[in-house]
Amino acid sequence: MHPTTESATVNCIAPGSTASEASWFIGSKGNGIDTSEPKPIKWVWGLPYSEAARAHDCVLQFPDDPMTRLLSEPHSSTWSVAMLLEMLAVSEECGSGRRTAYFTIALPVAGQDARSTAAGDAASTAEQGLLSFDEYDQILVVLFGHGMDFSSREGAVASSKLFLEFVQDTFSIKSTTAVSSGAPIVKDAGTHAKQQDTPKVNDLTMVIRKKRKVQD
Incomplete structure (x- = not known):
């Protein structure tokens, strides 16, 4: 989650499928931006x-997550993001006819002045538009608790709405209404060319290990 333009950007990928092959679940339209909301949503x-980036340097890792399980393997230390996607395509969740989609959402920040930070490192991450570890802790508690249910379309919409409200109220980040709009997803040919090999993304591994240690 980081500063961006007034539009929210949603990345979607189903390992083992191309954008054209996945049209059976993302819709037949291949281009466009969802303008049904006051703040447009760009699907990529x-x-x-x-x-080409090293997966361990940029991919977020959550408890009991397919990406986390693959990246916990000793031989995965040098994997690129492309290699991780290839391995996901034959994993339990995405192989043998199964299809699992992964989403990453970038929401526009509604002004850093609205957010106050107590610790020095929290202030520095705020200046960069990044969240501190304590703030990630709050997000994990909400995502993996509070009755969140993503097993059905209705549950996913309701849970997404609750999560967006939490993000907006807690971090002063603008959000859009959680609706199923059928917005098209399109591969942006220029996206990867503009990205750095080592993007500035917070790694949750330290937080997850800390939580596990407390539970043990």
Whole structure:
């Protein structure tokens, strides 16, 4: 989650499928921006990282997540993002006829002055538009608790709405209404060329390990 333009950007990828092959679940339209909301939503096919980047340096890792399980393997230390996607395509969640989509959302920040930080490192991350580890802790608690349910379309819409309200109220980040608009997803050919090999993305590994240690 980082500063961007007034439009929210949503990246979507289903490992093992191309944008054209995945039209059966993303819709038949291949171009366009969802303008049904006051703040347009731009849908982009693919992860928001350079495919040549080292996966451990940029891919967020969550508890009991397919990407996290693959990246926990010793031989994965040198994997690129492209290699991670290839391995995901044959994993339990995405192989043998199954299809799992992964989403990354970049929301516009509604002014850093609205947010106050107490610690020095929190202030520095705020200046960069990044969240501190404590703020990520709050997000994890909300995502993995509070009755969140993404097993159905209705549950996903309701849970997404609750999460967006939490993000907006807690971090003063603008959000759009959680609706199923059928917005098209299109592969942006110029996206990867503009991205750096080592994007500035917070890694949650330290937070996750800390939580596990406390639970043990």
